[in-house]
Amino acid sequence: MSKLWGNSVKKLDASVVRSLPLFAQMPLSDIQDILDLARPRLVPAGQSVFEEGTEASHFHLLLDGHIRVERLTPDGDRVVSFHIPPGQLFGIAKALGRDVYPATAVAALECLVLVWPMTLWTRFSTEYAGFAQEASRTVGARVTEMHTRVLEMATQHVEQRVAAAILRMMQQNGRPTEDGIEIAFPITRKIVSDMTGSTLFTVSRLLSAWEREGVLVSRRKHIHVHNVAALERLAAGQS
Amino acid sequence: MSKLWGNSVKKLDASVVRSLPLFAQMPLSDIQDILDLARPRLVPAGQSVFEEGTEASHFHLLLDGHIRVERLTPDGDRVVSFHIPPGQLFGIAKALGRDVYPATAVAALECLVLVWPMTLWTRFSTEYAGFAQEASRTVGARVTEMHTRVLEMATQHVEQRVAAAILRMMQQNGRPTEDGIEIAFPITRKIVSDMTGSTLFTVSRLLSAWEREGVLVSRRKHIHVHNVAALERLAAGQS
DNA sequence: CGGGGAATTTGCGCATGAGCAAACTTTGGG
DNA sequence: CCCAAAGTTTGCTCATGCGCAAATTCCCCG
Numbered sequence A, B: 001m002s003k004l005w006g007n008s009v010k011k012l013d014a015s016v017v018r019s020l021p022l023f024a025q026m027p028l029s030d031i032q033d034i035l036d037l038a039r040p041r042l043v044p045a046g047q048s049v050f051e052e053g054t055e056a057s058h059f060h061l062l063l064d065g066h067i068r069v070e071r072l073t074p075d076g077d078r079v080v081s082f083h084i085p086p087g088q089l090f091g092i093a094k095a096l097g098r099d100v101y102p103a104t105a106v107a108a109l110e111c112l113v114l115v116w117p118m119t120l121w122t123r124f125s126t127e128y129a130g131f132a133q134e135a136s137r138t139v140g141a142r143v144t145e146m147h148t149r150v151l152e153m154a155t156q157h158v159e160q161r162v163a164a165a166i167l168r169m170m171q172q173n174g175r176p177t178e179d180g181i182e183i184a185f186p187i188t189r190k191i192v193s194d195m196t197g198s199t200l201f202t203v204s205r206l207l208s209a210w211e212r213e214g215v216l217v218s219r220r221k222h223i224h225v226h227n228v229a230a231l232e233r234l235a236a237g238q239s
Numbered sequence C: 001c002g003g004g005g006a007a008t009t010t011g012c013g014c015a016t017g018a019g020c021a022a023a024c025t026t027t028g029g030g
Numbered sequence D: 001c002c003c004a005a006a007g008t009t010t011g012c013t014c015a016t017g018c019g020c021a022a023a024t025t026c027c028c029c030g
Helices: A028-036 A118-127 A131-155 A158-173 A189-196 A200-212 A228-236 B028-036 B118-127 B131-155 B158-173 B189-196 B200-212 B228-236
Strands: A039-043 A048-050 A058-064 A067-072 A078-084 A104-107 A111-117 A174-177 A180-183 A216-219 A222-225 B039-043 B048-050 B058-072 B078-084 B104-117 B174-177 B180-183 B216-219 B222-225
Touching (some): A048 A058, A058 A118, A078 A189, A078 B131, A131 A158, A131 B078, A131 B131, A158 A174, A158 A180, A158 A189, A158 A222, A200 A216, B078 B131, B078 B189, B104 B118, B131 B158, B158 B180, B158 B189, B158 B200, B158 B228, B189 B200, B200 B216
Antiparallel strands (some): A039 A111, A048 A104, A058 A111, A067 A078, A067 A104, A174 A180, B039 B104, B058 B104, B174 B180, B180 B222, B216 B222
């Protein structure tokens, strides 16, 4: 992870992050200005970056690791909203006109995060080319995904939803291997069920069946998709 | 509806809309400038204002009526995302960084809509005080609602979800009467089922049961809630 | 290298709510 | 005023997938 830190431990290097969409339209000097205002934060696996309902005092950029965004129901059930891959903004309550975080962000594995005080949000949005636009795009992508999930939950069977959830994680957070794609962070059956409005047991049965059919292999906390086409067929309900 | 049109049929009057949150922070002259650029559009009940997937050429403000936002699945099922009450912006794809409409907007009853070319979006966002902020707030409110629905669909029974959907419509789009609150636009059992990921039949049975218990009265396309507390209890799953 | 907790598997029973068919009611247009 | 279409009710059946229990496996950590 040290490669992300440039020459000095203290000073973040603009050249490392300029390939991110967020900085694509900015001159290096602007990027450096932004980075100089950031505080880096290392979050251990399993720890939360911020909690639903607390004051949205900061916004964040994920440099490395994976964030899981979740909400808790009044009676203790957990629902996983989505996963965030490196390079994306998160905890951007201001972009939603809110002043508390709408959900909890948990480090699915050890994460390196840049943190800015939310008071800088308006300034960044107006002063830096493309910042507001990229924030909108990020929000839009998440709204689209939520939309899709509502649609799936309303119209599709559990089997299709679980297949779709795994496909999505594979596409957004997958790591290609010689034999398929593996999901790049620890993922339990419980979490998959919390993503699909299902149960641990049903997900376990589905994954076992798919493993028997050679669609994927799942070790503990780990999913490796071998036959993407078959999984797409399952998600579409064509089998 | 003529009251919304000021003295002349052609010129919209700023004083009529300045009570809307969107214009709250603006001087009258700014409001008038914005209105002068708008084209009014009267949409008959049942007709769509724009369709999912088409180029997002305009953004809209609902002056009167009620908009139903829906999506269609590849295999023809309809899912209703939410309803929009008068005074709100909609079709604001740019606020999501998108260039096609993410959903279809249908007039639940005859609607009066103001329409602006999307090319004005960036200008409005940067030039008029509070415009961008109010747009964010609108997006945020809808994201929050989607979030809540995902959570409900994942963790709650159909009965609770239907109760929650009716409560929401009642709160957001209700009209108080001497004996409770009635939902201010035509609403069929089919639509309620499309909102809750349920079926026409199940919704019919639930409404009948609740009518028997005196919680609400539902005539054809029409729901009138009498006992709000009871409905809240049903939504919470406490009965 | 062994203990213990976390994650997973599997069997069994059953309630929820979907699916279908058919009859009935309301409403608006000609 | 009547007809047709749209909306609604109701009975019946049945599959999905949840709930629980118990056993098993896998890792992590000391």
